[in-house]
C-alpha cells in the first residue's frame with residue numbers, strides 16, 4: 001500500500017500548492033491536504049504555539065495538528081531560499097522545529113531543506129531526500145518533479161494572463177472603486193483568517209486587484225525605485241506592488257495592506273509603505289492588522305469608511 005503524505009493548508013502551501021501536490025501524486029503517493037482553516041483549527045494552532053508566533057504560523061500549527069493522525073508522513077520543508085540572493089523569513093526556516101517541539105505523537109516528518117540562495121541545483125538533494133524516504137528511484141523523482149513544475153508554472157502564468165491589471169477603465173467598471181489588496185498569499189487566501197475580506201469587498205461593490213494580477217516585471221519595476229535591495233522573498237512582492245501602484249496611481253483607487261500581528265517583516269514593510277503613502281499623497285491606504293482576536297465588526301467598519309472615502313474622492317475627480 002502506498003504511503004499517505006499530509007500537507008498542511010497554510011503558509012507556503014498557498015504559493016506552491018500545485019507543485020507539491022502534483023509532485024507527490026506523480027510519485028504515486030496519496031496526498032491529504034488539511035481542510036480550510038476553521039475555528040477549531042485556529043484555536044488548536046493558538047494553543048500549540050508560543051505567544052510570540054505570528055498568526056499564520058499559529059494557523060499552520062493548527063493544520064499540522066488537524067492531519068497528524070490521518071497520514072503516514074507530514075511534509076514540512078525547511079524553506080530557506082527559493083531564489084538567488086533572496087530568503088524566506090526566519091519563522092518559515094524554523095517551522096519544522098516548532099512543529100516537532102510543540103506537537104506530540106507526530107507521524108514521520110519529511111523535512112527537506114530548500115535553499116536555492118546559491119544555486120537552483122541545490123534543489124536536487126532535497127528532492128532525492130523526499131523521494132528516497134518514500135522508496136522512489138531517482139529517475140522517477142526527477143520526472144515527477146519536472147512534470148509538476150511544468151503544470152505549476154503554466155497555472156501561475158495563466159492566472160496572470162487572465163487577470164492582468166490594466167489602467168483604470170480598461171476591462172474594469174468605471175463606477176466601481178478599484179482597490180489593490182496586498183498581503184502574503186497565506187493571509188490573503190485563507191478566508192477564515194482574513195474574515196472573508198475579498199468577498200466582503202466584492203459584495204460592497206469593489207473591484208479587487210490581487211497580487212497575482214501584477215506581473216513580475218511590474219513588481220521588479222516597483223522595487224527598483226526602492227533605495228535598498230530587499231532580500232525577503234515575500235516582502236519583495238508586497239513592497240514591489242505597493243511601490244508600483246504609488247508610481248502608477250492611475251491603475252487603482254486605493255490600497256488595502258493586510259498584515260499579520262506578530263510578523264517582523266510586515267511591521268517594517270507596513271511602516272515603509274505607510275510613509276510612502278503619506279509622501280506620495282495620491283492613493284489612500286488602509287492598513288489592516290489581523291490577529292486571532294480580530295473581530296468582524298471592527299473590520300467591516302474600517303473597510304466601509306475606507307470605501308466611503310474612495311467614493312468621495314472619485315466624485316470630486
Ligand code: SF4
Nearest residue numbers: 054089091260263264
Ligand atoms: S513573513 Fe511574517 S507572517 Fe510570514 S511567517 Fe514570517 S513572520 Fe509570519
